[in-house]
Amino acid sequence: MIDIDGEILTCMMCGYCRAVCPIFDQIGWESANSRGKVLVSAALRYGKMKPNADIAERLFACTTCEHCKEICPPSVEVAEIIQLTRRDLVKKGIMKPAHKVIIKSLNDNYNPLQESHAKRFANIEGLVRQKSKTAYFVGCMDSYRSPSLANALITVLKKAEVSFSLLPEERCCGSVLLRIGEVDLARRLAEFNIKQARKLGVERVVFACPGCYRTWKKDYTELFGSLDLELLHYTELFDELIQKAVIQPEKINRHVTYFDPCHLGRHLGVFDEPRSILSALGVRLTEMPKTRSDAHCCGAGGGFRAAYKDQSLAIAQKRVEEARSIGVDAIVTTCPFCVHNLSDVAGDMEVLELAELLAHSLK
Amino acid sequence: MDVIKALTDIVGEEDIRTDPVELLCYSRDASVHQLFPKAVVRPSSREEVVQIVKLANRERFPIVPRGAGTNLTGQTMLKDGVILDLTLMNHVLDLRLEDFQVIVEPGVVQLQLNEQLMKHKVFFPPDPASKKACTIGGMIANNSSGLHCVKYGTTKQYVLGLEVVLPTGHIIRTGSHVFKSVSGYDLTSLFIGSEGTLGIFTEATLKLRPSPETKLTAYAAFNDLRIAGQTVHRIMTSGVMPSAIEIMDKIAVRTVREVRGIDMPRCEALLLFEVDGDMEAVKRDMNRIKGLCDKAIEVRVATDLKEAEELWNARSSLVPSFSRLDPKLKQVPIAEDMGVPISRIPDAVTGVRAIFDKHGILGTVYGHIGDGNLHTRILIDYNNPEHWKLVRGLHGEIYEFILSLDGTVTGEHGIGITRWTFLKKEHREAVEYMRAIKNLLDPNNIMNPGKMAMAEYPEALPFVAWEAGRL
Numbered sequence: 001m002i003d004i005d006g007e008i009l010t011c012m013m014c015g016y017c018r019a020v021c022p023i024f025d026q027i028g029w030e031s032a033n034s035r036g037k038v039l040v041s042a043a044l045r046y047g048k049m050k051p052n053a054d055i056a057e058r059l060f061a062c063t064t065c066e067h068c069k070e071i072c073p074p075s076v077e078v079a080e081i082i083q084l085t086r087r088d089l090v091k092k093g094i095m096k097p098a099h100k101v102i103i104k105s106l107n108d109n110y111n112p113l114q115e116s117h118a119k120r121f122a123n124i125e126g127l128v129r130q131k132s133k134t135a136y137f138v139g140c141m142d143s144y145r146s147p148s149l150a151n152a153l154i155t156v157l158k159k160a161e162v163s164f165s166l167l168p169e170e171r172c173c174g175s176v177l178l179r180i181g182e183v184d185l186a187r188r189l190a191e192f193n194i195k196q197a198r199k200l201g202v203e204r205v206v207f208a209c210p211g212c213y214r215t216w217k218k219d220y221t222e223l224f225g226s227l228d229l230e231l232l233h234y235t236e237l238f239d240e241l242i243q244k245a246v247i248q249p250e251k252i253n254r255h256v257t258y259f260d261p262c263h264l265g266r267h268l269g270v271f272d273e274p275r276s277i278l279s280a281l282g283v284r285l286t287e288m289p290k291t292r293s294d295a296h297c298c299g300a301g302g303g304f305r306a307a308y309k310d311q312s313l314a315i316a317q318k319r320v321e322e323a324r325s326i327g328v329d330a331i332v333t334t335c336p337f338c339v340h341n342l343s344d345v346a347g348d349m350e351v352l353e354l355a356e357l358l359a360h361s362l363k
Numbered sequence: 364m365d366v367i368k369a370l371t372d373i374v375g376e377e378d379i380r381t382d383p384v385e386l387l388c389y390s391r392d393a394s395v396h397q398l399f400p401k402a403v404v405r406p407s408s409r410e411e412v413v414q415i416v417k418l419a420n421r422e423r424f425p426i427v428p429r430g431a432g433t434n435l436t437g438q439t440m441l442k443d444g445v446i447l448d449l450t451l452m453n454h455v456l457d458l459r460l461e462d463f464q465v466i467v468e469p470g471v472v473q474l475q476l477n478e479q480l481m482k483h484k485v486f487f488p489p490d491p492a493s494k495k496a497c498t499i500g501g502m503i504a505n506n507s508s509g510l511h512c513v514k515y516g517t518t519k520q521y522v523l524g525l526e527v528v529l530p531t532g533h534i535i536r537t538g539s540h541v542f543k544s545v546s547g548y549d550l551t552s553l554f555i556g557s558e559g560t561l562g563i564f565t566e567a568t569l570k571l572r573p574s575p576e577t578k579l580t581a582y583a584a585f586n587d588l589r590i591a592g593q594t595v596h597r598i599m600t601s602g603v604m605p606s607a608i609e610i611m612d613k614i615a616v617r618t619v620r621e622v623r624g625i626d627m628p629r630c631e632a633l634l635l636f637e638v639d640g641d642m643e644a645v646k647r648d649m650n651r652i653k654g655l656c657d658k659a660i661e662v663r664v665a666t667d668l669k670e671a672e673e674l675w676n677a678r679s680s681l682v683p684s685f686s687r688l689d690p691k692l693k694q695v696p697i698a699e700d701m702g703v704p705i706s707r708i709p710d711a712v713t714g715v716r717a718i719f720d721k722h723g724i725l726g727t728v729y730g731h732i733g734d735g736n737l738h739t740r741i742l743i744d745y746n747n748p749e750h751w752k753l754v755r756g757l758h759g760e761i762y763e764f765i766l767s768l769d770g771t772v773t774g775e776h777g778i779g780i781t782r783w784t785f786l787k788k789e790h791r792e793a794v795e796y797m798r799a800i801k802n803l804l805d806p807n808n809i810m811n812p813g814k815m816a817m818a819e820y821p822e823a824l825p826f827v828a829w830e831a832g833r834l
Binding site: 003006009010012013014015016017018019028029030031033035036039040043049054055058071072073074075 | 380382383384385387388389390391392393394403405431432433448450451472474493495496679680682683684686687690691693694745
């Protein structure tokens with residue numbers, strides 16, 4: 001848990017965050033920028049302003065991409081300040097209507113997408129529940145929106161003869177709740193998922209979704225202490241398997257770029273493994289104008305897409321234009337949220353999950 | 364007259380905000396001050412700027428132009444006035460490579476401009492630390508400078524001409540598209556550094572330089588701050604022209620080492636150098652500099668780009684690292700900028716250092732020392748009124764000392780609000796003539812009134828952002 005007063009104090013009001021904040025880039029007013037949000041959070045915290053819809057409108061307009069922290073000279077935890085302040089707003093019942101819908105869906109059906117819990121894995125083939133040291137945490141996005149990505153991942157796991165199991169029961173990791181400020185429900189979901197992992201007796205958990213990965217690795221640890229579990233994204237696992245020649249992909253002749261998802265890249269430092277896999281696939285890689293810890297956000301995360309869809313898509317549009325400007329045929333990424341947001345505006349530019357490319361190359 | 368309605372008619376509903384949240388966000392810049400405006404507007408054209416200024420004159424409300432608000436002395440905030448956020452006017456209008464010039468709107472961001480220019484192997488040299496975010500308009504209003512200005516000069520040397528909307532709403536064009544011109548009074552120079560008090564720039568013609576072929580970076584560590592200062596003077600009078608020369612005192616070096624874990628030598632002072640040009644010239648210049656550092660305890664030339672980058676990262680991470688030294692203390696930009704003639708550099712660095720030590724203040728001395736420009740930062744308990752009292756005293760003591768060295772109270776950050784009381788101390792009778800010019804151009808005193816000491820000290824300029832104890 002950050003020392004929120006210390007973080008607010010450390011903000012030098014220098015304004016460098018204006019150079020990277022995706023919301024500021026779209027909206028252009030100072031309240032849209034990280035610096036403005038620190039000021040607003042401070043005003044609420046120290047009683048200079050009362051919570052209201054105007055404030056909520058500004059504070060919920062943030063994807064929590066942490067690009068501001070990256071450029072911030074003293075690395076102020078702006079996204080953390082915003083998420084903590086959102087908790088105060090949510091406690092007072094002040095939130096975006098779209099987030100109310102998400103919270104209800106999670107309460108009733110353990111996913112944010114208003115889908116039935118019973119149908120969570122309905123479209124995924126090859127899932128197993130068995131004794132295994134490795135759990136595969138599918139996540140809500142892949143379960144309900146992109147089962148093909150989950151299928152691709154399972155194909156690779158099976159080709160590599162990696163023994164894995166689903167959790168006996170899987171519920172949303174709670175990421176979106178933590179971002180939008182509904183902590184109690186997030187904690188209950190987290191406790192449930194961890195209990196399931198213990199029940200299964202796994203030693204490691206593999207994730208498809210960087211949001212789930214980040215939530216387990218950072219947020220669950222903050223909530224409950226060390227989990228004594230190895231946690232990794234599929235790219236970390238598959239890269240190792242390729243390096244050890246356990247799987248040997250065939251070359252794919254494509255000209256692509258790799259889009260660094262914020263949760264996988266900037267938050268968790270996983271930049272090399274996806275690129276290493278692409279190299280093993282033999283694709284021609286041209287990098288985006290900004291990459292790795294300096295990569296720009298796709299605009300989907302932190303509850304932003306649900307509550308500010310037009311602006312979220314406008315941010316995604318910019319990323320697609322950047323990809324077009326470097327002359328690639330396809331954007332490859334490793335996050336179902338990025339895939340969705342970018343796909344919605346990509347037009348004739350293909351948006352691919354790396355798992356799908358890899359599964360295809362192992363056929 | 365409903366001013367807000369009139370402003371809305373000019374810029375459109377999308378480009379005016381008056382809600383308390385937005386006004387809060389425009390009440391600050393990077394200084395210690397806070398003033399709440401009445402409205403913020405975002406004009407997108409010269410015509411809209413003119414209409415707003417004319418309205419301000421008719422209805423007598425104060426206005427101020429603002430770019431990114433990265434300024435350090437309260438220049439771009441206003442009590443009960445209207446802030447003109449010029450960041451929508453962000454187009455590069457005409458890149459004239461054959462003339463080594465570019466014409467831009469005021470909201471163009473320095474780094475974005477240079478990223479475009481880089482492809483053509485030219486650049487716009489003035490490089491304040493805020494270059495990722497700061498705008499050309501703001502740089503002109505502050506005569507901004509940075510690391511490389513010791514060789515290349517400040518913003519002033521790179522503005523050939525301006526289009527200015529005067530405080531009365533009239534438009535004039537100053538300067539020309541020629542590198543050298545002496546036709547008439549140099550009005551361009553008058554506006555550069557005027558901190559938003561004399562007019563709003565709607566267009567600027569900038570001079571460009573060819574990008575240097577290569578660079579070399581080195582550091583020299585000293586066990587005596589005065590000797591480090593003397594070495595700076597030796598280098599600056601030797602005929603070698605470094606493209607950057609920075610000083611860091613022992614607190615600075617220790618801070619970077621402890622907070623960032625960057626491997627810096629243990630010393631009383633560190634000098635960082637850069638030379639640029641063609642390969643022969645940089646090797647020769649660096650050898651000469653090394654020779655002039657004979658009193659250093661260690662001299663090291665970076666062997667590759669990576670090492671050079673690490674050294675400059677150490678320098679640029681100083682101020683933010685200082686922020687992280689103690690979670691209970693906050694670093695404040697007060698007495699943070701000053702300049703002295705280059706022969707007084709040794710006295711200046713040791714004297715300011717001694718003032719900090721005398722008061723037991725945790726402060727650091729560093730900066731673009733090659734042109735006699737020093738910076739400081741101090742750490743205080745923001746909520747302790749005693750610390751603020753100490754800081755006010757310190758402010759006065761440091762600037763009295765600097766003026767006694769025939770120095771200036773600001774090398775690059777400006778007067779704004781923070782250094783209001785020192786303009787007269789430095790310029791005495793000349794301030795009355797500055798005010799006469801201000802009154803001539805702005806008879807209704809609507810353009811950033813009270814700033815830069817251009818009027819008697821108004822009550823509307825509080826010293827501190829948050830009252831001590833209320834943070």
